Amino acid sequence: MTRRVRQKGSQSNEKSKDIIESNSEISARECYTSDSNCNVDWTTLPDDTMIQLFSSLNYRDRASLSSTCQTYRLLGSSACLWDSLDLRCHKFNTSVAEALSSRCKNLQKLRFRGVESANAIISLQARGLRGISGDFCQDMSDATLSMLAARHDLLENLQLGLDACQRISSDAIEAIAFCCKKLQRLQLSGVKKISGYAINKLAQHCPQLVEVEFVDCENVDVVALGNLSSVRYLSVAGARNLKWDSASQVWSKLPNLLGLDVSRTEINSAAAGRLFSLSQNLKVMLALNCPIFEAEVSNISAYNRKDRLLFALFNDIIEGLTLLSSDKIENKRGLFSYWGKLKNKDKRLREIICWIERVLSHSLWHIAENSPRTFDDFWLKQGISLLLCLLQSLQEDVQERAITTIATFLVDDDEIATVNCGRAEAVLQDGGILLLLDLARSCREGLQSEAAKAIANLSMDPRVAKAVAENGGINVLVKLVMSMNKFVAEEAAGGLWNLSVGEEHKSTITEAGGVKALVDLIFRWPSDGDGSLCQEHAAGALANLSGNYKCSLAVAEAGGVHALLMLAHSSKAEGVQEQAARALANLASHRDSNTDDSSSVGQDAGALVALVQLTSSQHEVVRQEAAGALWNLSFDEKNREAIAAAGGVEALVALIQSCSNFSQGLQERAAGALWGLSVSEANSIAIGQEGGIAPLIALAHSDIEAVHETATGALWNLSFNPGNAIRIVEDGGVSVLVHLCSSSTSKMARYMAALALAYVFDGRMDEIVLVGSSSERNSKTLNLDGLRRLAFKHIEEFLHTFTDTQTFSTVVTSLSLTTLAHVAEATHIQEARHLKCSGAEIGRYITMLRNSYSILKACAAFALFQLTMPGGRHAMHHTSLLQNGGVARVLRVTAAAANSTLETKVYAKLVLRNLELCHSDASISSI
Incomplete structure (x- = not known):
């Protein structure tokens, strides 16, 4: 069984609102034309009701519903349905933007991903945009950003990050200042240098600017930042080369500064003290993961009091947050949710809390992303509790980032798929599973995707996997696998992959419709490119499920064999090939109890050809799984002949000749496949003639029990043929078999070695040696009598061990x-x-x-x-x-x-x- 964890890579994306509680995504056209509704005129429903329905659908289903009639087409174009767009998971280019432009005249907020999408935004003709948020903007240029600013002069919120904007310079910031005079919030990440001139232009032209985040920037003019008199919240988290003596002096004079984030910087205790003592209004400072400050300060109480709070990794952050409000909060872990739901709340307090949520979630994500194996004490003592608090925030981007952080900080090693079980169980004990499942049930696809990824990683721990299953997590994931959002389906399939490792969860997944959902997912996107991860996860889950006899029947019934063979034929992705071959191997393993599955794999015209071809893949794991599939299939007589006809003997001999330095698994399965094929006399002769005996003898000499036992089984079958028996003698196989017969830790290996020696020296080989001429065979001079005595001596000793x-x-x-x-x-x-x-x-x-x-x-x-x-x-x-x-x-x-x-x-x-x-x-x- 294998499983996967997801730490890095493409982040999931929210398209819009989508009701996922239904068992599948039923299009509006299907509902409208169903027989049960044929006498109902849905177009007579009040417009308000229909608009509310439209608002609960994702973009794809909105379009489907709009296409049913003229009335719905008009309602689907209502301005209130198009005031925000999340295009992060869509291929968004100029042609798509032009097609959407007629509906985007009143667009207020836009989220996108990548420079291609950024270049296409202008074609939306959404001049009234108030907010633009972009991810993966490392390739965005000054020209693109300047054009965005020039075309959207009403912008109030501009966020680019959290990845580094490596090509953005001060020139683009100046353009933003000149063009976006109503700007209130500016967030840029990874800019190499932000000049004093650019910052001064912001101060001069953007009088409403209240929040600035220059995160992970190399050089920022700290003196110029002191001119941003309107700013209430400033973050320089991760900034390098800051002169803290100057910064503390200048920033302390900012008249409206309420919150300051200096996390991951080289701030010292003197600068922190100066900022607190000299600032007129500063209420909150975050100094998370600041090594110099933490080395100089062991007790934060000297900084904290009722109206001013400083947060660091070594103090109780949740306890400190409760001091912001005069209310007595019983459930401290739900404090963000509590504050968000207060009807009579202090507007300024709410503003501060929202800012804290954003910068705190960013800092925790950064710690998890860049230091996955450290900070264990912090995570267990308070980090996990903080993340679960943030999951209950009313800000979607905060929730999303908190879920991403949970998925990330669980991973010990992304390459070998291991998670930190201590952290996973701490999430379980603090009630995190229920929170994540609630978010996975959300209608927002961004949350669905991130929650599914976190649940998948958590499910690597058996105790957590049990809790996920007991709380309905399998049903949730099966529904998400049916999503038409690729990122949601991909992460949900990964969750089922990990859960299906547990034997106790396989039947639950099958009963919940998981097998059909996974098979359907394989066909939903192309085999290569963007769809390969979906298919790898689906095939991995099906491979695990196919290890169970009853589930394997469901896989075959749902068309899984055809789907997996399609992947084996057409996909070029290593992971897809590996999991498809593993699934086919598991399906074929039920050769005695489930002959239909085994034969259905073997009877497909191209199945065996595809598996034989995969044995020459450039990827070792693919070769291993393909050899394993052929091994299982070779137990069936018809399959043995078909494998041979497809070139299987030659391919497997070539594989075993080259695998002496490869993994134990590959060696065992390659030898096993030849063992299975060698049951046939014709195949046995062919293996000997192709040169398969010498490498099998080499593997029989292995110290690894599973390898030498399998190789010995193959040699036992091969030795039945006198010609192969001679080859075994000539290639030094007798001494290896003698050694196994007396010294192997495997009783089966000793047994089969004894039988092979008996075949070699029962007299059949002698007849060929006597009648064969030197012109026909270039035989080595063989001391058969001496070898026979040696073999018989060890066979006798083997039998005596039972006497x-x-x-x-x-x-x-x-x-x-x-x-x-x-x-x-x-x-x-x-x-x-x-x-x-x-x-x-x-x-x-x-x-x-x-x-x-x-x-x-x-x-x-x-x-x-x-x-x-x-x-x-x-x-x-x-x-x-x-x-x-x-x-x-x-x-x-x-x-x-x-x-x-x-x-x-x-x-x-x-x-x-x-x-x-x-x-x-x-x-x-x-x-």
Whole structure:
């Protein structure tokens, strides 16, 4: 099972308002034309009612509803529905802007992402815009920003960040000052230099400017900032190269300054003290993650009093926030929600609190983003509580950033998908799961996406995953997977991926309609490009679900096999290929209980071709999963031949020849796939001829049990063919098998090594060596007698490890069924229950019972005993082959022969016992 965490990358986006409580996004056209509503004239509803309905739909559904009739087309164009737009998750370019321009004359607020969208804003012709907020503006130029300012002279709020605006300079800030004289709030991030001239122009031309945020800027003229006399809130968080002596002197003279954010700067205690003591109106200062200040000050109480508060990481921030209000707040963790809902609230207090929410959420996000493995004490003591407070803010961008921070600070290592379980469980204990699920149920897609991502990361912890499931989280995520918003569906699918790791959640996901939702998601966007993450998450979840037999049936029924094969065929994304191959491998693994799934994967004309091609992928994990799928499919006879016909033998031999330095998983699965294919005599010969034996011998020499056990299984199958047996001898395989037979920690590996040695030296190979000429074979000079003695010696030692001489002697002389049953249980190899031999192999063991070498007789009897042990997966198959071959007489003769060894006699009697028990079981079953 694998899972994923999401820390960085594309942030999710809110398109507009969308009712997600419905089980799926039903278009207005479907509702209008449904049979149950055919006698209702929906166009007669009051306009106010319909406008309220329109306002609750996302843009896509608004357009769908508007297209139903002329009345709705007019209502859908109402100015009140187009006073704000969130285009962050849409492809927004000039042509789209021109198409929307007729509806945007009264547009007030706009959110966008990326420089292409920024360039297209002008084409909206929304000259009345009051607020513009942009993300990922690192490529925005001065020209673009200046043009935006010039075309929207009524701007009151301009925010660009939180990423660095690397190409913006003071020239663009000057243009903003000249053009946007009604500007009230300006936020810029990552500007390299903000000159005193530009700041002075803001002071001169923007008399209503009350909030300035120059965040993570390299050089800011601190003296010029002292000229912004109208500013009430100033943030220089993350700014570098500030001269704090000058700054504290100048800023303390700002007449209206109420809030100052100096987080992540090099402010010292002297500057902080000077600002507090000299400022006339300063009420709040945030100094989070300021190393110099924190080293000089251990107690914040010297700065804090009723009307002035300073917040740092080492003081109780929530307790300090309660001092802002004279109200007694019982639930301190809900204080932002409490203040937001007060009807008779102090306007200035509300303004301060809103500003604190914004800068505090920004600072916490920055700490989590840039120092994910540190600040553990802070997060556990108060950081998590602060984030949960912010989740209850009435400001959507604050909520969104708080959720993003939770998703981020949980991640210990993004590459190997690990989360900090201590932090995850702290979120659980503080009630964070219920808050996140409430936000995931929001009609706002930005919150849905971020909440789904946080829930996905939290669900990496089993205890949290259980709480998510118990509180209805699976149903919430399944509904979000159905969203037509790519970012929402992507993160929700990631949540189901992580939850589906838990066996106890798989059936719940399936019953909630998760399988169909995930399959549908695979087809919703193109295989490559922007849709690849959606498909990777969906395929990953389906892979986990397919590991469960009942869920695998649901996957097949929902068209999952076709969807996964489509991904394996067409996607070029590594993650998509890996998860699709893993899902197909899991579906094929139910070969005995669920043959329909296995055959449906194998019977698709292009399925095996696609999997064979993936074994040569440039990505190791893809090769590994493809080999695993072929291994599982190779247990079916028809699949084995189809894989070979698709070039599977050549591809897998090439893979195993190149995987000596790759991961254990790849080595095991490549060897396993050849083991499965080698059941066929034709494939076995082909593997030997293609050069597959030498690399298998190398893997059999591995110290890793899973690898050498699988490779030994393949060599056991291959050694059945005399030509392959010669190759095993020539390539030094005997010494490796001898070593495994005596030293492997795996009982199965020792067992199969002993059987392989028995095949090699039971006389069949000798015939080929004798008749083969040097012109036909360039055989090495083989000391077969010496190798045979060495092999027999270790086979004998292996069998002796199961021998209790006293008990075995009792079995030979006694007719006690109890003693016989005791020996059977003591000597049975549990893993051997899964082995299946053909009629030819059973016949070969019968022949060995007549061999002149006593050790081969004992080995054959031991093998037949293991294969016929009642309760084994293929015991009835093996006993049927033996009974049809009339082996009972041979076994009785062997058990009674004076020249048979003690082990041979005991195991022959045990095989006879097994035949009788299986015959009785078959008789009962037929009744």
